[in-house]
Amino acid sequence: xxxxxxxxxxxxxxxxxxxxxxxxxxxxxxxxxxxxxxxxxxxxxxxxxxxxxxxxxxxxxxxxxxxxxxxxxxxxxxxxxxxxxxxxxxxxxxxxxxxxxxxxxxxxxxxxxxxxxxxxxxxxxxxxxxxxxxxxxxxxxxxxxxxxxxxxxxxxxxxxx
Ligand code: HEC
Numbered sequence: 001x002x003x004x005x006x007x008x009x010x011x012x013x014x015x016x017x018x019x020x021x022x023x024x025x026x027x028x029x030x031x032x033x034x035x036x037x038x039x040x041x042x043x044x045x046x047x048x049x050x051x052x053x054x055x056x057x058x059x060x061x062x063x064x065x066x067x068x069x070x071x072x073x074x075x076x077x078x079x080x081x082x083x084x085x086x087x088x089x090x091x092x093x094x095x096x097x098x099x100x101x102x103x104x105x106x107x108x109x110x111x112x113x114x115x116x117x118x119x120x121x122x123x124x125x126x127x128x129x130x131x132x133x134x135x136x137x138x139x140x141x142x143x144x145x146x147x148x149x150x151x152x153x154x155x156x157x158x159x160x161x
Contacts, residue, residue, distance in 0.1 A: 081155030084148045088139040093156060099133025101160075109160035117157070124153045 085093070085103070096102030101109050112120060122128075125146055127137035138144045139152070 080148060081151030081153070084144060084152040085155050088141045088144065089152050089156065092139070099130075100135065101132075101156075103156060104159050106160050109157065113157055113161065117153070120153050120157065121150050124149050 090103070092098050092100035093103050096105065096108070101112060123135060125138060128135040138149050144152075
């Protein structure tokens, strides 16, 4: 008697669970369907396309520019050095601030250039404290590569000879 009673309860339970599952499935289907058809969804997918169209040429240009510049930089180091100088080194060397030998000042650079490029590279890369002041390693920008720092040294030296 009691087992029949339990069976009845179990069936009722199964029906309720199936009902809930079916309800969730139907609601889910409706939501997905209406979302797929709704205007905002279309607008946003159109927007996405528009954004892709607007941004992709820029991305292409950037890539092309980078590709076009890479060989030029490799061929002409001073171009890259000029960039690094203008971004980092000019802070001190541009105007000769904090005792830094001023850009283009032949007198200030003559003795330094006489030390040889390797010494200048080493001092620029690792930092250097002289009688005039303190040259921070890589001009204080640790994200520069050794090649970039050397190119900046080449650029400054080339303009002080
Ligand atoms: C915070 C200021 C500052 C920045 C930024 C800076 N320098 Fe200097 N640099 C100095 C000072 C000061 C000296 C001179 C130190 C002395 O002789 O007493 C110097 C000296 C040098 C020298 C001569 C070293 C020698 O042996 O005489 C080189 C080469 C040099 N800097 C390269 C660079 C490069 C390349 C950058 C950029 C990546 C740079 N510096 C950025 C302050 C700076």
